[in-house]
Amino acid sequence: MVAITEAVSLEKDGEIGMLWIDNPPVNALGHLVRKGLADGMEQAEKDDEIRAVVVICKGRTFCAGADIREFGKPPKAPHLPDVLNRFDQCQKPIIAAIHGTAFGGGLETALSSHFRVAVASARFGLPEVKLGLLPGAGGTQRMPRLIGPEKALAMITSGNPIGADKALEDGLIDEIIDGDLVEGAVGFAKQVLSENRPMVRVRDLSEKIARADAQIFDDFRKQLARCARGFEAPQACVDTVEAAVAKSFEDGLTYERKRFEELMNGSQSAAQRYYFFAERQVARIPDVTKDTVTMDIQKVGIIGAGTMGGGIAMNFANAGIPVTLVEAKQEFLDRGLGVIRKNYDISASRGKISSDDVDKRMELISGTIRMEDLADVDLVIEAVYENINLKKEIFSRLDNICKDGAILATNTSYLDVNEIAAQTARPESVLGLHFFSPANVMRLLEIVRAEKTSIPVLATAMAIAKKIKKIAVVVGVCYGFAGNRMFAQRKRESEKLILEGALPAQVDRVIYDFGFPMGPFALADLIGIDLGWDKDNSNSRTMQEMLCEQGRFGQKNGKGYYNYAEGSRAPGPAPEIDDLIVAFSQKKGYIRREISDEEILQRCIYPIINEGAKILEEKIAVRPSDLDVIWVNGYGWPVYRGGPMFYADLVGLDKVLDVLKKFQAEHGDDFKPAPLLEQLVSEGKNFGSLNA
Ligand SMILES: NC(=O)c1ccc[n+]([C@@H]2O[C@H](COP(=O)([O-])OP(=O)(O)OC[C@H]3O[C@@H](n4cnc5c(N)ncnc54)[C@H](O)[C@@H]3O)[C@@H](O)[C@H]2O)c1
Numbered sequence: 056m057v058a059i060t061e062a063v064s065l066e067k068d069g070e071i072g073m074l075w076i077d078n079p080p081v082n083a084l085g086h087l088v089r090k091g092l093a094d095g096m097e098q099a100e101k102d103d104e105i106r107a108v109v110v111i112c113k114g115r116t117f118c119a120g121a122d123i124r125e126f127g128k129p130p131k132a133p134h135l136p137d138v139l140n141r142f143d144q145c146q147k148p149i150i151a152a153i154h155g156t157a158f159g160g161g162l163e164t165a166l167s168s169h170f171r172v173a174v175a176s177a178r179f180g181l182p183e184v185k186l187g188l189l190p191g192a193g194g195t196q197r198m199p200r201l202i203g204p205e206k207a208l209a210m211i212t213s214g215n216p217i218g219a220d221k222a223l224e225d226g227l228i229d230e231i232i233d234g235d236l237v238e239g240a241v242g243f244a245k246q247v248l249s250e251n252r253p254m255v256r257v258r259d260l261s262e263k264i265a266r267a268d269a270q271i272f273d274d275f276r277k278q279l280a281r282c283a284r285g286f287e288a289p290q291a292c293v294d295t296v297e298a299a300v301a302k303s304f305e306d307g308l309t310y311e312r313k314r315f316e317e318l319m320n321g322s323q324s325a326a327q328r329y330y331f332f333a334e335r336q337v338a339r340i341p342d343v344t345k346d347t348v349t350m351d352i353q354k355v356g357i358i359g360a361g362t363m364g365g366g367i368a369m370n371f372a373n374a375g376i377p378v379t380l381v382e383a384k385q386e387f388l389d390r391g392l393g394v395i396r397k398n399y400d401i402s403a404s405r406g407k408i409s410s411d412d413v414d415k416r417m418e419l420i421s422g423t424i425r426m427e428d429l430a431d432v433d434l435v436i437e438a439v440y441e442n443i444n445l446k447k448e449i450f451s452r453l454d455n456i457c458k459d460g461a462i463l464a465t466n467t468s469y470l471d472v473n474e475i476a477a478q479t480a481r482p483e484s485v486l487g488l489h490f491f492s493p494a495n496v497m498r499l500l501e502i503v504r505a506e507k508t509s510i511p512v513l514a515t516a517m518a519i520a521k522k523i524k525k526i527a528v529v530v531g532v533c534y535g536f537a538g539n540r541m542f543a544q545r546k547r548e549s550e551k552l553i554l555e556g557a558l559p560a561q562v563d564r565v566i567y568d569f570g571f572p573m574g575p576f577a578l579a580d581l582i583g584i585d586l587g588w589d590k591d592n593s594n595s596r597t598m599q600e601m602l603c604e605q606g607r608f609g610q611k612n613g614k615g616y617y618n619y620a621e622g623s624r625a626p627g628p629a630p631e632i633d634d635l636i637v638a639f640s641q642k643k644g645y646i647r648r649e650i651s652d653e654e655i656l657q658r659c660i661y662p663i664i665n666e667g668a669k670i671l672e673e674k675i676a677v678r679p680s681d682l683d684v685i686w687v688n689g690y691g692w693p694v695y696r697g698g699p700m701f702y703a704d705l706v707g708l709d710k711v712l713d714v715l716k717k718f719q720a721e722h723g724d725d726f727k728p729a730p731l732l733e734q735l736v737s738e739g740k741n742f743g744s745l746n747a
Contacts, residue, residue, distance in 0.1 A: 057098075063091020065098055071244050072105035072147075073237075077113040084160040085122035086131045092164070093133045096145060107148045107244040110168060111237065116155025117177070118164055123186075126319075126328055135160050135192040136312065139167035148247050148254045152240035153177045153228070156216065163190055166197040169254040171228040172243050173219050174236050179227060180216030186331060187288045187324030187695060191315035195295035196258070196307040202227050203263040208275050208296050212289045258304045272297045285570045286695055287323050322705055326697030330687060333680035333698070336746070338517060340529050340677060347514040350460065352522075356381060356432035358449060360391025360422070363466050364438035366494025369395055370523040372416040373495075379429060380422045383439075388422045395420065398495065429456055434519065436488055438466040446470060447478045454479035462512055464488040468539055472505040472532050482507035486516060489536060490525075491689045499688035500525040501536050528685050531675040538685045540670065541699070544662035547725065549575035550598065552655060554640040556647040558633050559616045563626075565655040570693025575659070577626050580615035584608050601639060602632070657714050661726075664703040665715055668729035671745065679742035704741040712736050 056066040062078040062085070074095045076082050092110070099108045112118060121135070142149055142164070151157070151165035153173035158180050165171050165179075173179075181190045181198065189195055190211060199207040202225045210217065222228045232239030246252075272293055279289040291314045298310045318324045355371045357364050358381045368378045382388035399413040408416075426449075429435055435457060437449055446465060453463050463485045465475055476485035487503025502516045513529065520527035530537040549562050553576075563574025573581070584599055585608045593600045602608075602615060609615035610624060617626030640647060667682045676682050683698020696702050703711050712733065718726035735741060 059095040060087045060091035062087035063095050065095045070106040071241050072099040072108045074108055074110045079114050081116055081119035082112045083122040084118050089133050089135055089138050093138045106248055109150045109152050109240045109244055111152040117153040117157040118161030119156045120159030120161055139192050142167035143256050143258055150244050152236055154236050158182055160192055163192040163194040166257055172230045172232050172240050173228050175219050175231050177219045178216040179222050181211050182214040184214040184288045184292055187327035188318050189292045189295055189315055195311045196299045199264055199296050199299040200260040201257050204267045204296055204300055205271050211292045264300045267300045285693055288318055323695040326695050329697050329701055330694050333684050337528055337681050337684050343510055343514050347510055349515040349518045352433045352519050354432045356429035356435040359438040360388055363494050365391050365395050367436055367490055368420050369495040372419040374523045378420045380420055381426050382424055385424055392422050427456055434462045436464045436466055443470050446475050450475050450478040466490055469535055472503050476505050483509040484512055498526045500527045502527050502529045503536055504529055505532055526688050528681045533675050537670050537676050538689050541663045541666045544666050545659045548658045553636050554645050557650045562655055565652045572691045576616040580609035580617055583611055584615050661711055661715055663699045665729050667700050668731040672731040678746050680746045700742040704743050708736050708741055
């Protein structure tokens with residue numbers, strides 16, 4: 056075995072050269088691997104004894120992609136496209152031997168080999184699009200030649216992997232190896248030599264692209280405009296695959312490079328790459344060390360089988376953890392369990408789970424109306440009405456019922472977790488687990504760390520969140536915690552804007568065009584305008600009261616800020632409400648004016664950023680990127696804009712500050728800049744500088 060670089064070595068097995076990649080943990084194609092592959096291949100070519108080369112990886116996987124740590128740094132030669140072009144040109148057959156995942160540059164390496172073999176568990180994918188990029192080492196040109204443009208488009212624009220069976224069926228690989236990969240790959244290489252099989256250079260294949268139907272490109276563009284609205288990379292992927300059909304291989308490669316670099320230098324990919332790291336960073340809490348001992352959560356109790364309790368119960372049942380669901384009355388319990396079953400049945404009817412799964416999961420959820428049945432659970436999550444006295448009473452009862460060490464959590468959205476914890480003799484075991492609605496769907500979980508929450512309890516909550524596949528963000532106690540506290544800013548401003556002169560449709564269009572799934576008024580209709588409406592004291596003081604008094608509750612009864620056709624969720628015009636808004640605002644003394652889209656955007660977004668800065672100052676959140684994770688996962692912030700704090704850096708904090716000051720002068724202290732924002736601007740820093 057000869058070491059070519061620290062990450063690549065060449066071994067000779069008779070006439071077969073084994074080019075081993077060993078770059079833990081995932082054999083990413085960093086500089087030492089690229090150089091090792093280039094030099095190793097040159098050496099193998101020069102060696103007369105070697106007649107074929109097997110490219111194979113140590114450890115748990117084939118190359119799982121580019122080394123993302125090198126992104127944004129000056130590229131260091133040899134570059135992957137050049138290395139792979141040399142693979143193409145090699146005079147000796149190259150066989151890629153794949154186990155684990157061949158992703159991104161890893162799969163492009165395999166595509167530049169002359170043959171591909173893989174174990175049955177191997178997976179193949181080009182996930183670049185998920186980072187706002189496209190495969191930039193020939194993937195968009197070779198893949199359509201090998202498996203046809205339609206299948207290539209599906210892989211490249213979705214970024215989703217396929218398994219070995221499908222890869223074999225599609226012609227992506229030549230053989231599935233049963234048993235040992237090294238033996239199988241060497242056997243395959245020997246067979247290639249003995250049969251004198253012609254080397255297949257994917258770049259020279261033309262049959263599948265010659266019979267491509269030109270219509271598929273427009274079909275993909277249209278479909279992506281819907282399901283990946285606002286994203287640039289998927290559209291660029293379609294353009295480059297189309298180029299594979301329309302241009303020569305060389306010209307296609309040049310075009311791919313141009314589009315790759317545009318994306319790499321653009322703000323969307325920067326945001327998506329930033330976000331990728333933000334999601335990994337979020338689990339790191341400065342005073343929770345790796346050696347913190349976590350508790351084993353084997354059984355969970357949930358109190359309240361309403362909207363949230365039912366969804367939360369499903370999360371645990373989905374992870375195979377038994378749940379005891381407590382309700383106040385049998386009929387509420389029956390209703391709650393019925394809703395859970397209905398949700399599972401819908402998933403089964405869509406083929407997402409089997410009917411067997413439905414039964415298994417339902418069996419894991421047992422209902423009761425006796426809180427005493429929670430005596431043996433390891434974790435309780437309370438999800439009763441948002442009423443501090445009710446929650447306090449429940450926590451003091453739980454303290455007597457639950458075993459020592461059991462964690463007591465509340466799903467409250469706004470109430471003071473410290474006050475709730477003080478009802479117990481074990482405040483160190485109390486914290487908030489703030490799920491988002493629908494709790495079985497939304498990935499975000501705010502873990503609310505109260506004053507006395509212990510570190511092992513916090514670490515256990517983080518671990519259990521991971522187990523139920525949530526993205527957990529640790530926040531501190533304050534009204535609305537991080538997410539809802541920031542969100543309240545946009546709600547307030549959007550409601551002010553329609554009184555000052557805008558109409559719901561304009562505000563919603565601006566927010567939708569920014570990339571949110573819907574604007575604030577369409578969202579209010581979806582959530583229900585009557586949420587938080589005090590019917591008995593309603594007196595036409597706000598638009599909410601006006602609408603509710605007229606029985607306009609939103610989508611649930613077909614009318615709110617918009618009108619909804621029978622059975623439709625699409626907001627339709629409601630001129631009567633526009634008139635009502637105009638009359639109401641005039642009665643309130645507003646002199647309505649034309650409001651620009653730019654002002655709407657800034658009025659809705661900049662106060663979110665400002666509130667984020669206050670939250671950081673108060674140490675309610677650990678770092679700015681955690682707030683971005685909250686917004687992307689909990690509030691529909693478009694990931695291609697990174698999150699509000701990343702976006703603020705992109706706009707420039709000095710500009711954000713100037714605009715806030717201008718708004719403060721015009722509209723008052725809702726816009727008073729956070730001291731942290733002022734400080735960062737005066738020091739010439741940005742939020743990114745706080746992302747340790
Ligand atoms: N709905 C949301 O979008 C949302 C999101 C995040 C957090 N939350 C919070 O979650 C909690 C629950 O909200 P929800 O929307 O699920 O309310 P909900 O009204 O749908 O459900 C509350 C359930 O608690 C039950 N309950 C009341 N008192 C009880 C008792 N003593 N013992 C057992 N069960 C009792 C009720 O019968 C009801 O089924 C609230 O604190 C709320 O702020 C709600």
